[in-house]
Amino acid sequence: MIEKILSKKEFNDWLKELRKSFEMIGPKTQGEQIDFAPLAGDSAPELSFQNSRLSPKGFVQPASEKMFQFTVNPEDPEAHILKEILQETSSRLVVGIRPCDARAFNLVQLNFVNPDIQDPWWRQGRERLTLMGLGCSNPCSTCFCTSVGGGPFDGSGLDLLMFDLDQDYLIQACSENGEALLKAGPGKTSTEEDQKKAAQLKTKAEESIAAQVSTDHLKDQPLLGLFNAPFWDEVQFACINCGTCTYLCPTCWCFDIQDEVHGLEGIRMRNWDSCMYPLFTLHGSGHNPRGEKVQRVRQRFMHKLKYYVDKYENGVACVGCGRCVQFCPVNIDIRRVCQLMNDYKAN
Amino acid sequence: MIIRPIRGGVVVENPYLPYPVRIDQVITETEDRNLKTFKFVFLNPEDEEKFAYHPGQFAELSIAGKGEIPIGIASSPTEKGFLLFTVNKTGLVTTFLHNMREGEIMGVRGPLGNWYPLDQMEGKNIVIVAGGFAFTTLRSTIVYLLNPANRSRFKDITVIYGARTPGMLIYKDELAAWEARDDIKVHITVDGTDDPDWKYNIGFVPAITEKKAPSSQDAFALVCGPPIMIKFTQPVLEKLGFSSERIIMSLENRMKCGIGLCGRCSVGPEFVCKDGPVFTLAKLNTLPKEY
Numbered sequence A: 001m002i003e004k005i006l007s008k009k010e011f012n013d014w015l016k017e018l019r020k021s022f023e024m025i026g027p028k029t030q031g032e033q034i035d036f037a038p039l040a041g042d043s044a045p046e047l048s049f050q051n052s053r054l055s056p057k058g059f060v061q062p063a064s065e066k067m068f069q070f071t072v073n074p075e076d077p078e079a080h081i082l083k084e085i086l087q088e089t090s091s092r093l094v095v096g097i098r099p100c101d102a103r104a105f106n107l108v109q110l111n112f113v114n115p116d117i118q119d120p121w122w123r124q125g126r127e128r129l130t131l132m133g134l135g136c137s138n139p140c141s142t143c144f145c146t147s148v149g150g151g152p153f154d155g156s157g158l159d160l161l162m163f164d165l166d167q168d169y170l171i172q173a174c175s176e177n178g179e180a181l182l183k184a185g186p187g188k189t190s191t192e193e194d195q196k197k198a199a200q201l202k203t204k205a206e207e208s209i210a211a212q213v214s215t216d217h218l219k220d221q222p223l224l225g226l227f228n229a230p231f232w233d234e235v236q237f238a239c240i241n242c243g244t245c246t247y248l249c250p251t252c253w254c255f256d257i258q259d260e261v262h263g264l265e266g267i268r269m270r271n272w273d274s275c276m277y278p279l280f281t282l283h284g285s286g287h288n289p290r291g292e293k294v295q296r297v298r299q300r301f302m303h304k305l306k307y308y309v310d311k312y313e314n315g316v317a318c319v320g321c322g323r324c325v326q327f328c329p330v331n332i333d334i335r336r337v338c339q340l341m342n343d344y345k346a347n
Numbered sequence B: 001m002i003i004r005p006i007r008g009g010v011v012v013e014n015p016y017l018p019y020p021v022r023i024d025q026v027i028t029e030t031e032d033r034n035l036k037t038f039k040f041v042f043l044n045p046e047d048e049e050k051f052a053y054h055p056g057q058f059a060e061l062s063i064a065g066k067g068e069i070p071i072g073i074a075s076s077p078t079e080k081g082f083l084l085f086t087v088n089k090t091g092l093v094t095t096f097l098h099n100m101r102e103g104e105i106m107g108v109r110g111p112l113g114n115w116y117p118l119d120q121m122e123g124k125n126i127v128i129v130a131g132g133f134a135f136t137t138l139r140s141t142i143v144y145l146l147n148p149a150n151r152s153r154f155k156d157i158t159v160i161y162g163a164r165t166p167g168m169l170i171y172k173d174e175l176a177a178w179e180a181r182d183d184i185k186v187h188i189t190v191d192g193t194d195d196p197d198w199k200y201n202i203g204f205v206p207a208i209t210e211k212k213a214p215s216s217q218d219a220f221a222l223v224c225g226p227p228i229m230i231k232f233t234q235p236v237l238e239k240l241g242f243s244s245e246r247i248i249m250s251l252e253n254r255m256k257c258g259i260g261l262c263g264r265c266s267v268g269p270e271f272v273c274k275d276g277p278v279f280t281l282a283k284l285n286t287l288p289k290e291y
Helices: A008-018 A100-110 A120-127 A177-186 A192-208 A223-225 A231-236 A244-248 A293-312 A323-327 A334-343 B045-052 B092-098 B136-146 B172-179 B207-211 B227-242
Strands: A003-007 A024-029 A033-038 A066-069 A092-097 A129-134 A160-165 A169-173 A255-262 A266-270 B019-028 B035-042 B058-063 B066-071 B082-088 B105-112 B126-129 B158-165 B185-190 B221-223 B248-252 B278-280
Touching: A003 A008, A003 A323, A008 A169, A033 A092, A092 A100, A100 A120, A100 A129, A120 A129, A129 A177, A129 A323, A160 A177, A160 A192, A169 A177, A169 A192, A223 A293, A231 A293, A231 A334, A244 A323, A266 B248, A293 A334, A323 A334, B019 B045, B035 B045, B035 B092, B058 B092, B058 B221, B066 B082, B066 B092, B066 B136, B082 B092, B092 B105, B126 B136, B126 B207, B126 B227, B136 B158, B136 B172, B136 B221, B158 B207, B172 B185, B207 B227, B221 B227, B227 B248
Parallel strands: A024 A092, A092 A129, A129 A160, B126 B158, B126 B221, B158 B185, B221 B248
Antiparallel strands: A003 A169, A024 A033, A066 A266, A160 A169, A255 A266, B019 B035, B019 B105, B035 B082, B058 B066, B058 B105, B248 B278
């Protein structure tokens, strides 16, 4: 895979050029936070940030998305029959996505696009995206990507990976798509000096991630042993079931399906949902298999750190972005829960 | 453009899009009027072929503007030209459906989930134990087994089916007809009745199962019913010698997508909608009891 060195001026000019082929999405100040948003006009991505508050998963699986439309007009011979909706398919370039969030798409893809079934909207949402990621020179204190199979400069989920070398960007192609774009773009081949600087940046960033979480025993832990472990009572104690962790998490994908009718026209839509809420599993009869808070908290951690591990043999369904650690109002820390699960020994 | 899934290079239909159907008949099954059977006919005859199903599978019944409900398919694949679903009036969609009439248009999405492993049961005895309205996919199974093309592939078929009262039994006419046949043993029971003309059993399903003691020799048991019935039937079957690999059950959980994606019907790493609803007791013993 090729890599190039671009001055920041060259880089900005290149983005302008790329706008001809792509809708541009990048980090943008939204109130007090940075979040990913379409960059209208010539507005440049704000690339001096640690990480966005929300993961950019919404560009593949929006928080709310139309599935079908219908009419309930009794005069219409097609009344009550659901109709497919035209979907946007234009290409989008996400500039500045963090390696962890990009890798999350690879993990979630196993759920939505697999040999058994294919979710048409997720697949299309993902296919629209080209990911130009920005390596993390300055990881957050809550980051632990290096413990879960990623890294601050991991290109496995990306098309292109940027190293910020102050005056320049060193850009590596990480996919064929990325290589084609980079070849056609400006800049010159990186020198040995540039490569050395990039390698130093990477090493420094990796070393700055203090958290070390072990996941090596999760696969071998007996499923029911972990499920029945006594530590869940203590883990769930402070949880208020607010669902913040699931909304911020780049690998939480659960959704709800709802119909809405206004006048005679209606839509079927899907919305993000959360295993933290009792309604998620409530039966019509009133019975609820996860009616207790401890059952819901356990479900979230077991899904990411045990069920997913067993089912796909692809590691844990966590990329170590640290958002849930950072924003949990009662300081539940997935790094600690993961360690408890990994170290657990049933009596 | 319209987005559809692609499998092996071929564009296939959107798995969330229901087939349009017309309500052809509505049958009130029980004296409390809480259970009605809906007979649907596909608006587009070619959709019937796409909806090729097995006994034990379910479908999402879809009402535009109300939503979808996962319901077991009560008709048998040997019955052509229609689908049957027996629906308990419980929530928003089922209540709305109970008020719909013959001729109205709605949707059916499926077939979904796995099915009873009838292929494995060829040449074996089959014992069916059911209670209340959890008899729907077992009706599908019985009709399938009794079809002349299939009956000779299986040995003895025994059915134990009970409800609270005679008026709460579903498919009453068919039950009576099966009871009169000699190629299937049917034990109908009710928890209690003051009907002096009641000519079948009185007693809870587990007790009648114990009394009739169907042999576990070379046999599979299909069990479907309310949790309390399952709880007390399981030890009876074990006592009769059925191994947990040969006790087959069907689960229910709240569902939305029906295809293993939306997350809510999970039981450990399994989804009731996609990996189930049919599980052996042996499999269930390895999973959390989150159903």
